[in-house]
Amino acid sequence: MTTPQERTTGITNASIKKRFGSIPAWKMLSEYIWNGLDAGASDIDVIINTCDLGGVESIEIHDNGEGIDFHNLDRNFDNWDDSSKKQVTQKGSQGRGRYSFHKYAATATWLTRRQSENARITIDSSRIKTYKVELIDDKEQHSSILSNGSGTSVFLTGITSEKSQKIPNIENIMEELSNEFGWKLIVFSNLKISVNRVRVTPPQHRLFQELIDVDGNIFSSSIIQWIKKPSGEKSYNYFRDSKEHQKYRNLTGFNYKNNFFISGYIQSEWFDNFQDTSSPNADLFISEKSDGNKVLAMLLKELRNKTAEIYQGFLRERAVQLVDSFEEKGYFPVYNWESDEDRSFRIAHTKKLVTSICVADPAAFNGLKAKQTKIIIGLLDRLSTSSENDSLIDILEGVLDLNKEQMDEFASQISKSKLDYIISTIGHIHKRDLVVQKMKYLFKEHAKEVLETPDLQGIIEANTWLFGPQYTTIGAEEDDFSNTARNLRNSDIEILDGDDISTSDLIEGATIEGAKGQVDLFLARKMVTIDHSTQEEFIKCTIIEIKRPSVALNKKHLAQAERYAEVLDKHPAFNDERMRFDVVLVGTKISQNDTQITRRLKDLAGKGGAGLVSGADERIRVYVKSWSTIFNDFEVTHSALLQKLKIKRSELEYKSKQTLVDELQIPLSEAS
Structure with missing residues (x-):
């Protein structure tokens, strides 16, 4: 001491x-x-x-x-x-x-x-x-x-x-x-x-580490994205020598941009003799390794590119979170008029579109009220899928605050989103068209073998979209409605009388004994949808009765369906004015001897959809459809796309009845 x-x-x-x-x-x-x-x-x-x-x-x-x-x-x-x-x-x-x-x-x-x-x-x-x-x-x-x-x-x-x-x-x-x-x-x-x-542990963050080679000089780069705003100075890149002494720093160019917090830490022996010319300690005779050096310029460019990649990932992740919140709040169109599968396609497409906009301009939806956001998303959806979709880029270019490089990137994202939607839609219709062609071939070439209920029932349950976009599959929550509707039908004597089979009801080649071995199929669905003319919600109830394959539809079956409509109208559970019913009667064909169904179809053509036979202006409508009209309706509706698909229908001809039945009983969502 x-x-x-x-x-x-x-x-x-x-x-x-x-x-x-x-x-x-x-x-x-x-x-x-x-x-x-x-x-x-x-x-x-x-x-x-x-x-x-x-x-x-x-x-x-x-x-x-x-x-x-x-x-x-x-x-x-x-x-x-x-x-x-x-x-x-x-x-x-x-x-x-x-x-x-x-x-x-x-x-x-x-x-x-x-x-x-x-x-x-x-x-x-x-x-x-x-x-x-x-x-x-x-x-x-x-x-x-x-x-x-x-x-x-x-x-x-x-x-x-x-x-x-x-x-x-x-x-x-x-x-x-x-x-x-x-x-x-x-x-x-x-x-x-x-x-x-x-x-002491560091704040929440994401670490991006890699080695950067610039003209043979190795730089160890650690870029940190902070989840929350850090204390202290602005967003810098810090450059350190082999002894971890800080020799230089520069702004990243992303100084707390859109709540994006970033710091870069770069270490290399290249900085051992580095001289920062802005430092008060700078020598009069500046080292070759100064802040004007070509190697440093190349390193800074590489760091800017890497930080920009991280920033784009941050914007996309945040945009996805925002769009998901929009969906949870009900800002996206509900597409109730579409089938479940079509609805999924539309929602996915619109979400990608809105996500692309939020990535291109994170402030695009800032300050908007719920109603304004819903209107804008709805307009974007309609415009992007219309014949005027090319004008979408022109409109957004005049609104979004983007430079040329950002606009090109955004246009690329929009184009990819549209292309994804088109490809998925064509692929979806391709699958459905294949089902239609298989069923037509099945009814034509294997009619006598496919008359048993298990075959037809499995096919129908897997492809209920055939009857229209408003009907797909029955959900567990709809069991009560389905059971009530079925019990109501089976408890009415007049309706049950229509189930009796006579020789005049049969198609050519069928027998009463064979027909009695089959049963009618009964399907029902209830769902909330929107009346686009009034923008009001209502409860859409669809009931489909498919007559056994051996029976040709005639006036007796028409009377049976109309009687069922009367019973529904009077039943306490179904007399709510917000409930609207479609009762659809489907058969292999309409009897050649019947004139009443044919006349009704002709008189009501164009008034309430294909197959309407009664109730054009009522809340309960009755439809009659044959399998051939169902197939034709599909082909007419999608003819333009189907022509482009050029499906090889001839490939079906070699297939056996069992192969076709097995394939048709697989729902499209499960099919490859």
Whole structure:
């Protein structure tokens, strides 16, 4: 131990204290942590000692760095606004941080060990410009420093109760330190900072690491996307040499853009002799490796490209989240007039379109009310699928705040979205057309073999879309409606009388005995939909009765369907004015001897959809359809697309009855 030596900083006590102003406790602690990091520490522990009443009595900061160079104090402690640490923006390079203690404590004491020598440095806040330094032996040294071989421990004592009240709880301090040192903890996984033995963890983030090769020079790049806005300075790229000294920094160009928070940390030995010409420490004779160097320019371009990729991914992810929230709030068209499968296609297409717009201009839907958002999405949907869809780009180009490069990217996204929709739609119709061709071939070539119920029932249940987009499959929640409708039909004597089979009801070649071995199929569905003429919701009820294959439809079956419509109209469960019914009667063919069905079809043509035979202006309508008209309706509706598809129908001719039945009983969503 030696006699304490008193030394003085080249500035007055008042000047030192005046330069600090107000400083939060965590910021004061961070100054000592940064000093430890600048000294090469990999393990820093902050100890906050409290009294029985919970107030802070003293604070300790321990590190395992290289220790203070106490033999050359003229290069560090003697200086104010200067330090031996000359690297650009190295946190301790201004020599101020060690004085921050005076805002909370009366005394700061440093125990340090460097190159097997120990020293103690003491500063009293009442005489802050003066400090004492003395060499000490091992027994006066802190045990953790001795076990580490080097390091520094700072003890802040004399914290009054008044000052103690300004120090927040440990959880708050750890959160602030997490924001301050998060990037260090992420980039250097071996670094440990703790408070009262509890490790500080970095804030939520995403880390993108890779090696960048520029003209044979290898740069280790760590780009961090912060989930929340970090504390401190703007969004920079930081460039460090092989000893992890910061040599240069530049703005990323994405300074908190659309809540996108990014920092880049690039390390390479290429920066060992780098000279930042903007630094006040710049030499008159600038090194070849300056901030105007070609290698640096290429590196910055590569970093901009990589950051832009991360930014685009961020925008797309955020756009998807926004669009999903729009869907949850009911902003998208419901497409109730479409089948379940068609509805899925339309929703997916519109979601992709809106997502592309949100990626191109994240503020496009900002500030809009729910009704405005619904209107815009509805218009985008209609325009994108109409014959005028090419004008969509022109309209949006005049509205969105995009440069040419961004507009080209957006146009590419819109085109891809449209192409995806067209391809999926054509593929969807292709599958349905194949089903129609198989069924036509089945009825033509295997009519006598396919008359048994299991065959036809399986086919119908897998392809109920044949009867119109408003009907797909029955859901579990519709069982009550289906059972009620079925029981109502089977409890009416007049309706049941229509089930009796006579010779005049049969198609050519069928027998009464064979017909009695079959049963009629009954399908029902209830769903909420929208009247597009009034924009009002109503309950659409569809009931389909498929007569057994051996029966040709005639006036008896028409009367049976109309009687069923009367029963529905009078039943208490179904007399709600918001309920509208379609009763659809389907058969193999309409009897050649029948005139009533044919006349009704002719009289009501064009008044309520194909096959309408009664109730054109009523809430309950009755339809009669044969399989041939169902097939023809499909082909007429999709003729333009079907011509382009050029489906090879001839391939069906070699298939057996069983092969066709097996294929047709698989729902399209499961078919390959």
